[in-house]
Amino acid sequence: MLLRLHVTPKRCIGCRTCELACAFSHSVTLHPSKSRVFVHKCGDEVFIPMVCLQCDEAACVMACPVEALTRNEQTGAVEVNDEKCVRCMACVAACPFGNMHYDEVKVKVIKCDLCGGDPLCAKFCPTQTLEYKS
Amino acid sequence: MVTLKIDGKIIQAREGTMVLEAARQMNINIPAICHHEAVEPWGGCRLCLVEITHDDWGGWSGLVTSCLYPVEEGLIVTTASPKVIETRKTIIDLLLARYPGSPRIQELAREYGIEKTSYVPDVGRDNCILCGLCVRLCAGMGMAAISTAGRGAAKEISTPLQEAPEDCIGCGVCHKNCPTMNIPMQDKNGVRTIWNRKFELIRCSACGKAHITREHAEYLCEHQDLPPEYFETCDQCKRLENADRFAAIVKW
Numbered sequence: 001m002l003l004r005l006h007v008t009p010k011r012c013i014g015c016r017t018c019e020l021a022c023a024f025s026h027s028v029t030l031h032p033s034k035s036r037v038f039v040h041k042c043g044d045e046v047f048i049p050m051v052c053l054q055c056d057e058a059a060c061v062m063a064c065p066v067e068a069l070t071r072n073e074q075t076g077a078v079e080v081n082d083e084k085c086v087r088c089m090a091c092v093a094a095c096p097f098g099n100m101h102y103d104e105v106k107v108k109v110i111k112c113d114l115c116g117g118d119p120l121c122a123k124f125c126p127t128q129t130l131e132y133k134s
Numbered sequence: 135m136v137t138l139k140i141d142g143k144i145i146q147a148r149e150g151t152m153v154l155e156a157a158r159q160m161n162i163n164i165p166a167i168c169h170h171e172a173v174e175p176w177g178g179c180r181l182c183l184v185e186i187t188h189d190d191w192g193g194w195s196g197l198v199t200s201c202l203y204p205v206e207e208g209l210i211v212t213t214a215s216p217k218v219i220e221t222r223k224t225i226i227d228l229l230l231a232r233y234p235g236s237p238r239i240q241e242l243a244r245e246y247g248i249e250k251t252s253y254v255p256d257v258g259r260d261n262c263i264l265c266g267l268c269v270r271l272c273a274g275m276g277m278a279a280i281s282t283a284g285r286g287a288a289k290e291i292s293t294p295l296q297e298a299p300e301d302c303i304g305c306g307v308c309h310k311n312c313p314t315m316n317i318p319m320q321d322k323n324g325v326r327t328i329w330n331r332k333f334e335l336i337r338c339s340a341c342g343k344a345h346i347t348r349e350h351a352e353y354l355c356e357h358q359d360l361p362p363e364y365f366e367t368c369d370q371c372k373r374l375e376n377a378d379r380f381a382a383i384v385k386w
Contacts, residue, residue, distance in 0.1 A: 009384045040374060042381030050373050062358045065275045066172035084171040086271055087310040090354055093346040096364050098373030107310075 002076045003132050005112075005119055007049055012129040014039055014047035018121035025120045026110070036101065036112040037121050037130075049129060051121070052099040052112035054078055060111070063094035077114040085109055138209040147205045154182050154200035157213060164200055164213050165222070165242065167313050168265035173274045175201035178265045180225050181242070185212045197221060219246075227251050229263065236261040236314045261314040262291055268308035268317060276357065277301050280308065280329065293329050304333035304347035338368035340375070 019035040027034040037051040054071075058078050061069045068084035069091060071077070091109060092100045101110045112119075114132070122132040135146045140157050147156040152175055157164055168178035177199040186203065187195035187210045197218065200211070212218065223246050229236075230243045231253035243249075264282070268291060272280050279302035283292035293299040304326050309319035319328040324344045326333040335344035336351055351365035367375065 009380060038373065040377035040381075042378050043385070046381045046384055048377040048380045048384070050377050059360055059364060062360060063354055065358075068172065081171070086170070086172050086274070086307045088275065088305045088307045088350075089346065090305070090350070090358075092369050093351065094354060094358075094360055094364050095369065096372060097376050098367075098369040098371070100369060102369075 003117075003134050004076065005051065005054070005114060005122060006131045006133060007051065008129050008131070009046065009048045011127040012039065012047040012049055013127055014041060015126065017124045017126060018049060018051075018130055021120040021124040022112075025115055034103065034110075036099075036110060049121075050097065050099060051130070052078070053097060054112070054114070059094040059096055060091035060100050063090040065090065072113075075114045075117040077112065077117075079113050080109050080111055082108050136205050136207045136209075138205050138207070138211065140211040141213055149205070151205050152201055153184060153186075153198075153203045153205055153209075153211055156205050157184075157200065157211070162213055165245075166201055167238065167242075167263065168267050169201050170267055170271065170311065173267075173270040176266055176270060177202045178267075179229075179263070181222060183218060183221060183225075185215045185218050186210065187212075222246065223248060228253065230255070232256050233259060233261055233263050233314070235259070236263060236316075238314045239263065261316040263314055264289055264291065265313060266291075268312055271307050271311055275303075275305060275307055276353075277303060277305075279303075298331035299329050302329055302331055303349040303353050304328055304331070305350045336365055338371050339366050340371035341368060343368045343370075345369070 016039050018037045019032040020030055022035040022037050023032055024030050037049055040048045040050055042048055054077055061078055066084055066086055068081045069078055072079050092102050103110050119132050122130040136149055137146050141162055145160050154164055164182045166182040168176055182200045183197050184200045185195055186198055188208055226242050226246055227248055229239050231251040233239050234255040269280055272278055279299040280291060280293055282289055284290055306319050309317045324335045324337055326335055326347055333347040336346055336348055337344050345368045346365055354360050355362050
């Protein structure tokens with residue numbers, strides 16, 4: 001059974017530990033701008049962690065002209081092949097949730113890859129807002 | 135699967151894989167300027183040459199461009215033999231003479247210990263090294279708006295009849311992937327200028343940020359079957375909008 005990243009926004013307390021865990025695991029800096037998950041404060045007490053949903057019919061995959069985005073069958077994550085990506089930004093523009101990001105320093109498209117099957121955001125989330133389960 | 139030897143390491147590769155690809159999978163670095171995984175290999179820069187031999191070839195060995203040479207059973211590849219280095223140095227020396235201003239070539243020359251070209255440098259040229267990557271990527275995007283024109287010393291990358299290309303969608307792939315950054319592109323006041331053509335950039339309906347050319351968005355809607363509303367707002371605003379939408383559900 002394929003595991004999925006579950007998000008339960010009701011439990012989110014807006015601590016942004018997920019952003020730091022993601023930024024640290026992917027870029028070895030603790031800068032939240034390098035994170036693939038963003039916590040948005042909507043109203044007074046509602047926090048919504050926005051993270052790639054690994055859509056079954058993914059707009060990013062459909063938009064990619066060179067098949068640089070493929071699904072990892074083991075983890076279920078849609079992954080970017082940096083060597084194949086031509087930086088046309090079609091996926092960034094196409095994602096209806098705005099969860100494809102572009103790193104202007106490293107000049108590459110970044111997206112959630114579920115940390116290769118062990119997402120650190122879920123591991124570090126103190127309130128189980130983010131859970132990696134079936 | 136075929137088994138071959140690269141720099142003494144025995145490796146297995148799928149049939150049809152090129153030697154360059156197989157070597158890179160083993161983290162063996164072979165320089166190549168014109169290579170990109172998104173498009174078919176072309177053998178334009180000649181820098182990826184390697185020495186090949188085989189136990190059955192009676193001691194014969196030869197130099198081939200690794201990006202175009204498919205793996206073979208029992209092939210023995212050397213990526214940095216004295217013969218390879220010497221020939222590669224000559225190629226870099228020639229490239230440096232033809233494109234003395236190109237930073238990428240200068241960097242390669244430094245790496246191979248060439249301080250100055252031993253030929254007469256062709257000063258005053260632009261930095262295009264005619265690797266053809268822009269042309270192949272444009273074709274890969276489904277456009278083919280640019281092409282090589284002319285022959286021999288007069289060969290250049292050009293648009294049809296040197297006019298603003300009709301087929302161009304202003305995606306900027308040629309500009310972003312040019313190894314010598316020789317293709318100018320400018321985004322200013324919501325207008326992208328590339329190949330002497332101006333493209334209107336779609337402004338995000340929420341924040342006003344210009345993010346993709348109208349032609350590129352239309353192309354994606356038409357060919358990749360995506361709804362036009364996906365391109366009305368920029369990625370950040372889309373994320374905020376969706377967060378608000380989810381928040382409304384959570385509150386409810």
